[in-house]
Amino acid sequence: MKSIRRHASVSLLIAGIWSSSALAADQPGFDDFYWLSEINKASAVMVVEQAIVPKALGARIAQAVTQTIAEAEKPGARRSGDYLVVEKSLIAIGGPDVTRIHSGRSRQDIGATIQRLGAREHMLLTFERLNEARAAVLALAARHPNAIVPAYTWGVQAQPISFGHYLLGYAQALSRLSERTRQAYARLNASPLGSAALGTSSFPVNRPRLAELLGFDAVIENSLDAGQISPVDSGAELVSLAEACALTISTFTADVTAQYAQTKPWLLLAEGPQTGVSSIMPQKRNPSGLVFLRERASMLLGHAHTFLLMAHNVQAGMSDYKPIDPKQGDMPNSVLREAAEVLTSFTAVVKTLAFDEKRALDEVNADYSTTTELADTLQREADVPFRVGHHFASDLVNFGRSRNLRPIDISYEDARRIYAEAAKLFNVDGRLPLSEEQFRRSLTAENMVAVSKGLGGPQPAEVARMMAAEQGRVASDKAWLEAARGKLQTAREKRDGAFTALMQE
Numbered sequence: 283m284k285s286i287r288r289h290a291s292v293s294l295l296i297a298g299i300w301s302s303s304a305l306a307a308d309q310p311g312f313d314d315f316y317w318l319s320e321i322n323k324a325s326a327v328m329v330v331e332q333a334i335v336p337k338a339l340g341a342r343i344a345q346a347v348t349q350t351i352a353e354a355e356k357p358g359a360r361r362s363g364d365y366l367v368v369e370k371s372l373i374a375i376g377g378p379d380v381t382r383i384h385s386g387r388s389r390q391d392i393g394a395t396i397q398r399l400g401a402r403e404h405m406l407l408t409f410e411r412l413n414e415a416r417a418a419v420l421a422l423a424a425r426h427p428n429a430i431v432p433a434y435t436w437g438v439q440a441q442p443i444s445f446g447h448y449l450l451g452y453a454q455a456l457s458r459l460s461e462r463t464r465q466a467y468a469r470l471n472a473s474p475l476g477s478a479a480l481g482t483s484s485f486p487v488n489r490p491r492l493a494e495l496l497g498f499d500a501v502i503e504n505s506l507d508a509g510q511i512s513p514v515d516s517g518a519e520l521v522s523l524a525e526a527c528a529l530t531i532s533t534f535t536a537d538v539t540a541q542y543a544q545t546k547p548w549l550l551l552a553e554g555p556q557t558g559v560s561s562i563m564p565q566k567r568n569p570s571g572l573v574f575l576r577e578r579a580s581m582l583l584g585h586a587h588t589f590l591l592m593a594h595n596v597q598a599g600m601s602d603y604k605p606i607d608p609k610q611g612d613m614p615n616s617v618l619r620e621a622a623e624v625l626t627s628f629t630a631v632v633k634t635l636a637f638d639e640k641r642a643l644d645e646v647n648a649d650y651s652t653t654t655e656l657a658d659t660l661q662r663e664a665d666v667p668f669r670v671g672h673h674f675a676s677d678l679v680n681f682g683r684s685r686n687l688r689p690i691d692i693s694y695e696d697a698r699r700i701y702a703e704a705a706k707l708f709n710v711d712g713r714l715p716l717s718e719e720q721f722r723r724s725l726t727a728e729n730m731v732a733v734s735k736g737l738g739g740p741q742p743a744e745v746a747r748m749m750a751a752e753q754g755r756v757a758s759d760k761a762w763l764e765a766a767r768g769k770l771q772t773a774r775e776k777r778d779g780a781f782t783a784l785m786q787e
Contacts, residue, residue, distance in 0.1 A: 314363025344785035346376035447740035477505035497773030664715035
């Protein structure tokens with residue numbers, strides 16, 4: 283019974299990760315009504331500045347917008363993101379003249395702008411979670427930078443590398459994702475507002491001013507593109523970022539999950555919130571956190587691809603690629619929010635990983651993944667053609683495995699005999715040109731890692747260099763995030779200042 287209760291509590295704990303919709307962009311105040319209200323503030327300021335409406339009416343419009351916001355903040359009040367619904371409240375407060383705020387606007391460009399304003403917040407939140415995930419990976423790598431671990435291709439042990447080298451591979455993949463995110467943010471942070479339905483209007487709408495008031499860095503110039511075409515490719519770019527994130531995380535998850543098939547893994551989850559137990563088998567420690575993480579990464583891929591399918595082969599102006607779920611919002615934003623949740627869970631998993639350095643080295647020493655270096659040593663130190671050395675090393679592997687020997691257990695005499703037999707096939711000197719000390723050293727994992735020379739290899743110097751570079755990138759990205767949020771806050775303050783001044787006219 284105790285086991286069942288514990289399993290249930292673990293499941294609830296993990297499930298809590300996925301229900302963490304308490305993200306910054308999901309709080310009341312950051313819903314579609316909030317963004318529509320901010321758009322109304324900016325529009326009220328602009329229509330007065332452009333003399334589309336007189337100042338006195340502008341003040342009345344501002345007062346109606348302010349009161350509508352106040353009414354919507356009352357408990358249980360409706361917070362609609364549909365302008366026509368909100369307009370009824372504006373008219374009830376200020377009369378029909380206040381609808382002049384809508385001069386040169388449409389629900390089309392308003393909707394496209396709301397989507398971008400929301401996506402901007404979701405993207406910055408996802409970027410923050412991405413930075414946290416990268417920092418967690420680097421922290422784990424820094425604790426065991428040069429520990430020897432097996433690396434695999436085709437699911438088979440291939441060559442030894444260091445644990446730091448292994449984790450830095452994923453850190454660099456996540457860095458590429460951060461770079462793509464920053465580039466995508468620059469394209470996302472452009473305003474559609476003022477393009478109206480698709481062809482602008484006869485009102486002198488100042489679109490750059492609207493963009494400035496809302497914290498956008500640019501305007502999507504072509505008005506057809508702004509509200510009808512850009513939602514397709516911009517949405518595709520956002521969900522593609524989420525897809526890349528999910529694929530990297532699911533690859534890492536598969537690596538760790540494979541360890542659980544071993545009797546004694548060298549990398550596993552520390553017992554706690556990320557593990558679960560069986561209701562019948564007391565020895566089981568199930569990788570629940572990994573399984574839930576993999577599930578969510580798969581769901582994230584599915585949801586992202588759903589948007590692409592819905593946007594495919596649809597003419598501009600249709601609603602297929604602008605689906606709105608009352609609870610989730612538009613699909614690209616929903617996918618971004620889900621990506622943030624997946625990254626949060628990934629970070630939690632990384633922080634609970636337990637690494638057994640001795641067990642990892644023993645795993646390497648139990649197989650023949652160092653024999654590539656034996657062939658390299660023969661070529662480098664004895665001028666033996668690589669294919670000759672490769673054939674000898676392959677025969678050595680067959681000999682050892684057929685007798686259940688580890689590389690260290692093969693006698694030097696057997697190695698000399700096997701080399702002589704391999705040399706006959708190539709008509710070269712059959713004397714093994716390595717001393718026993720050279721032969722033994724070439725088969726150690728420590729030697730193979732240490733003598734690596736290539737850029738980006740597992741040798742300590744390269745691991746240290748790459749570690750410092752990745753840490754620098756994370757620090758730079760954190761600074762960029764702070765600056766981006768600071769810029770939006772400054773725009774918000776200026777917008778509120780201009781709007782307040784208008785209301786006081």
